[in-house]
Amino acid sequence: MTVRSVSVVVVTWNGLDLTLRCLDSLAHQDAGGRDVDVVVVDNGSTDGTVAALGAREDVRLVALGRNTGFAGGVNAGVAATTGDVVVLLNNDAVAEPGFLDRLVAPFDAEPGPDAPRLGATTGRVVLSGRFRPAAPGEPGLVDHAGRTWARTGDDTGARLLNSTGNEVTRSGNGRDRDWLADADGPAAPAAVFGFNGGSAALARAALEDVGPLDESLFMYYEDTELSWRLRRRGWVVAHVPDAVTVHDHAGSSDSGSAFFRDHNERNRLLVALVHAPVPVVARALTRTVVRACLGPERRRRAGALATVLRRAPGALRRRRAVDRAARVPRSQVAALLVPDGAPA
Structure with a gap:
């Protein structure tokens, strides 16, 4: 067009x-x-x-x-x-x-x-500011390989990417592709x-x-x-690498807040229920159940899981509606899923 x-x-x-x-x-x-x-x-x-x-x-x-x-x-x-x-x-x-x-x-x-x-x-979304590898125990942003990056607060350090589009892992985790990759690297x-x-x-x-x-x-x-x-x-x-924005990550929201974590966890499961293959849904649910039983913030995670269970019938109805309207089989789209790394 x-x-x-x-x-x-x-x-x-x-x-x-x-x-x-x-x-x-x-x-x-x-x-x-x-x-x-x-x-x-x-x-x-x-x-x-x-x-x-x-x-x-x-x-x-x-x-x-x-x-x-x-x-x-x-x-x-x-x-x-x-x-x-x-x-x-x-x-x-x-x-x-x-x-x-x-x-x-x-x-x-x-x-x-x-x-x-x-x-x-x-x-191509570039993070504002510059970054360096964090010292042991120092807070910062964690990349898909589990490495932590801290802001330098000045013009020294590396420019890092926020996103080159979205990807979904084989446990249903949606995340930014190239999160914290070198912004000056290849497209x-x-x-x-x-x-x-x-x-x-x-x-x-x-x-x-x-x-x-x-x-x-x-x-x-x-x-x-x-x-x-x-x-x-x-x-x-399609990703367009020369269409560039510079983003203040979490400039308008707090990615460490309970609100963020609750909605992120809840929505990850709901989207998987609607769209992902059954093995992906099973892995996503298992991961959340284990964390709700054994991990930190058990009460908060259990609350998010309870919300998902209440909304599961509606999500499954949507799943059937998406299947009826689909032109491409779920398996073909699922072939685009990527292996899990460190949580994004």
């Missing part, structure tokens, strides 16, 4: 300074001659975001008045726009020059008659399981085909869940 119009959706909740920085980076983008509209969906902020953004002429504000989560915010933004392609950008990210044009450009290509349909592209392959919801472009035709983000997840795993549905309907996802 030829992309004539692009709608950019930014979801925010009490992050005015970050959001203003994000919007400033979008204001200087070259969109390759395409029409662009920028929509900010506010999830009930109380920090003056609505008043501040309402005064800007370069964005359109959708004020929801309550926190609907990332999925609800994105869906409201998609419903309020008409672009051929919808770009999702985290409010705590900065788009580097050329990001918008490069992320959208692959949709202009004319595929052959037997080529898979491009449903989404996903950019990652274009082929990737799914898109990162903080730096992605979605074909509106694909969204109309598979449906919106799952608002019952509220936050976390929404992009992985939608990637499963895209794949089952025959849409593919």
Whole structure:
């Protein structure tokens, strides 16, 4: 298709300074001659975001008045726009020059008659700041190999990646591909399981085909869940390495909070129940049950597991609905799953 119009959706909740920085980076983008509209969906902020953004002429504000989560915010933004392609950008990210044009450009290509349909592209997300290997016992970010990285606080150290798209492991764990890999290393392959919801472009035709983000997840795993549905309907996802954003990891949320851990654990299991092969579901459940019985924070983990069990009948109904609508067998999509490393 030829992309004539692009709608950019930014979801925010009490992050005015970050959001203003994000919007400033979008204001200087070259969109390759395409029409662009920028929509900010506010999830009930109380920090003056609505008043501040309402005064800007370069964005359109959708004020929801309550926190609907990332999925609800994105869906409201998609419903309020008409672009051929919808770009999702985290409010705590900065788009580097050329990001918008490069992320959208692959949709202009004319595929052959037997080529898979491009449903989404996903950019190269670089973490803000620089990092060094952490000393023993020093806190930091843990990569997929179990190594810990600490911020340097200055211009020394390595630049590290946040994401080159999403992948799913054989125990149902969704995670960022290339998490904490060298940002100055070789570009990652274009082929990737799914898109990162903080730096992605979605074909509106694909969204109309598979449906919106799952608002019952509220936050976390929404992009992985939608990637499963895209794949089952025959849409593919492509990584665009030269579409770059710089991201303040957890700048608008706390990845160490109980809220994050509860939703992450709950949603990992629910998404596996809907989409993954039975052996993957079994491994995911076993891992959680063991941790709920023997690991730290047993009470919290048991509560998350109880929520999953209550919602399991609905997840299994969705599983059957996805299977009925599928064009691609589950086994073919599951061939894209990767081995488990250290938990992401």
